[in-house]
Amino acid sequence: MLYDLILRYKLFxxxxxxxxxxxxxxxLDRFHVFRALPLEPNITFPIIYYWTIHRAESLPVIGIFLAxxxxxxxxxxxxxxxxxxxxxxxxxVLGQRQYLINSSFFMGWLILFxxxxxxxxxxxxxxxxxxxxxxxxxxxxxxxTLSVILYPWLTYLLNKVKD
Amino acid sequence: xxxxxxxxxxxxxxxRPWLKRARATFHLYKKLxxxxxxxxISIFTLGLSYANIPFATKVRVFLTDMTTPIMSVASIPYDxxxxxxxxxxxWVNTYYILDKLEEENTSLKRQLNRLKSxxxxxKKLRQLTHMVPDRFRTYITARIVAYPGRxxxxxxxxxxxxxxxxxxxxxVVTDNGLVGRTIDVGMHSSRILLITDLNSRVPVIIExxxxxxILAGDNTDYPKLKYVKQISKVKIGDIIRTSGRGGVFSSSIxxxxxxxxxxxxxxxxxYVDLESLTHVTLVTxxxxxxxxxxx
Numbered sequence: 001m002l003y004d005l006i007l008r009y010k011l012f013x014x015x016x017x018x019x020x021x022x023x024x025x026x027x028l029d030r031f032h033v034f035r036a037l038p039l040e041p042n043i044t045f046p047i048i049y050y051w052t053i054h055r056a057e058s059l060p061v062i063g064i065f066l067a068x069x070x071x072x073x074x075x076x077x078x079x080x081x082x083x084x085x086x087x088x089x090x091x092x093v094l095g096q097r098q099y100l101i102n103s104s105f106f107m108g109w110l111i112l113f114x115x116x117x118x119x120x121x122x123x124x125x126x127x128x129x130x131x132x133x134x135x136x137x138x139x140x141x142x143x144x145t146l147s148v149i150l151y152p153w154l155t156y157l158l159n160k161v162k163d
Numbered sequence: 164x165x166x167x168x169x170x171x172x173x174x175x176x177x178x179r180p181w182l183k184r185a186r187a188t189f190h191l192y193k194k195l196x197x198x199x200x201x202x203x204i205s206i207f208t209l210g211l212s213y214a215n216i217p218f219a220t221k222v223r224v225f226l227t228d229m230t231t232p233i234m235s236v237a238s239i240p241y242d243x244x245x246x247x248x249x250x251x252x253x254w255v256n257t258y259y260i261l262d263k264l265e266e267e268n269t270s271l272k273r274q275l276n277r278l279k280s281x282x283x284x285x286k287k288l289r290q291l292t293h294m295v296p297d298r299f300r301t302y303i304t305a306r307i308v309a310y311p312g313r314x315x316x317x318x319x320x321x322x323x324x325x326x327x328x329x330x331x332x333x334x335v336v337t338d339n340g341l342v343g344r345t346i347d348v349g350m351h352s353s354r355i356l357l358i359t360d361l362n363s364r365v366p367v368i369i370e371x372x373x374x375x376x377i378l379a380g381d382n383t384d385y386p387k388l389k390y391v392k393q394i395s396k397v398k399i400g401d402i403i404r405t406s407g408r409g410g411v412f413s414s415s416i417x418x419x420x421x422x423x424x425x426x427x428x429x430x431x432x433x434y435v436d437l438e439s440l441t442h443v444t445l446v447t448x449x450x451x452x453x454x455x456x457x458x
Binding site: 028031084123124127139 | 191194195197198199201202204205206207208209210211212213219222223226227230233234237238241308309310311312313314315316317318319320354361382383
């Protein structure tokens with residue numbers, strides 16, 4: 001009986017953990033955790049990428065949408081901006097999930113880098129459109145690249161939690 | 164429907180593996196369709212937010228208000244780490260800090276004596292001219308609970324809102340100078356638009372030249388000075404203060420110094436290190452103390 005209950009709770013936490021970790025990443029991204037670095041990495045999109053490959057069934061679309069809205073609200077961006085990026089990433093990975101599950105880690109890492117470029121184009125495009133001038137995308141590129149560099153460590157950590 | 168068949172003792176998919184694949188494909192396309200719908204909703208939300216529709220602002224304020232308590236709690240370990248780091252730094256550099264403080268103390272005492280005599284003189288002059296008493300300001304100190312985290316956004320979130328007396332368009336400062344102004348104010352939280360943000364415009368004056376200009380943020384760490392008439396007379400190191408025009412910022416708040424002049428583009432280095440702020444002070448609107456006396 002007790003074992004059944006524990007098992008049920010374990011399964012429940014296991015099913016909500018991917019979405020919970022995305023919300024946690026959105027909150028952590030708002031702190032200056034990596035203050036020593038000249039740029040702050042964005043840990044949310046590598047986490048979305050990881051969970052979409054490994055546990056897409058535990059990620060409801062509305063959850064990703066709400067995480068994006070929260071990111072916009074906390075970060076001060078236009079509402080819908082990060083939401084759009086998160087959904088683009090989620091949709092792109094979901095479409096190629098079978099291929100990504102079977103591919104090697106390095107291939108997955110490389111694909112994340114190309115997807116980060118796609119996200120960069122969306123963010124830079126929206127910022128330029130709003131400002132009505134071409135914005136300098138260097139810091140955004142560096143920030144996204146730094147986030148991609150962190151992916152192996154995040155994968156190691158999330159693999160531990162997943163298992 | 165998709166459970167095991169009691170008659171055959173086989174799963175439904177055991178006999179028809181194509182059905183399992185079809186079901187998985189159906190679910191995948193259903194989810195992708197939902198993603199597409201939510202992308203459209205996001206674009207619509209983005210449009211509303213860009214058009215500054217009050218509803219979008221209300222949604223943003225509601226979301227920040229709901230999450231500010233979580234952010235406050237989540238930042239406790241981080242705050243403890245920072246304060247421990249600061250304590251260690253102070254402990255290691257005690258002699259150096261003490262030396263510096265003694266020096267500063269002597270200089271401040273000198274200034275205080277001068278200010279006292281000026282205050283007396285001011286009082287006498289006011290009495291002579293029968294001047295109406297000036298209005299005064301009050302201050303609210305608040306903690307930063309969220310940083311922008313993205314290169315194209317320069318705003319911060321505070322844990323003080325309308326319940327604490329914060330209003331929209333209030334100047335925000337630190338001991339060193341101007342930080343920005345409040346934009347979205349909720350019950351328990353408020354958003355500060357930093358002077359480096361693309362949407363920030365601050366009426367300023369170049370000290371010494373008496374030249375009025377506008378400090379315009381461009382999302383870099385060094386905002387630009389716009390509409391300067393005598394560019395040739397401006398030099399690196401000139402001090403920038405708020406001019407008081409426009410009614411949002413009072414006059415003479417230190418803003419920064421001119422750090423670079425290139426191709427008629429003047430860049431200003433703010434006095435405040437906007438990346439390492441933990442607390443800020445909000446300057447409340449002017450209060451007429453004749454009204455307070457009447458109360």
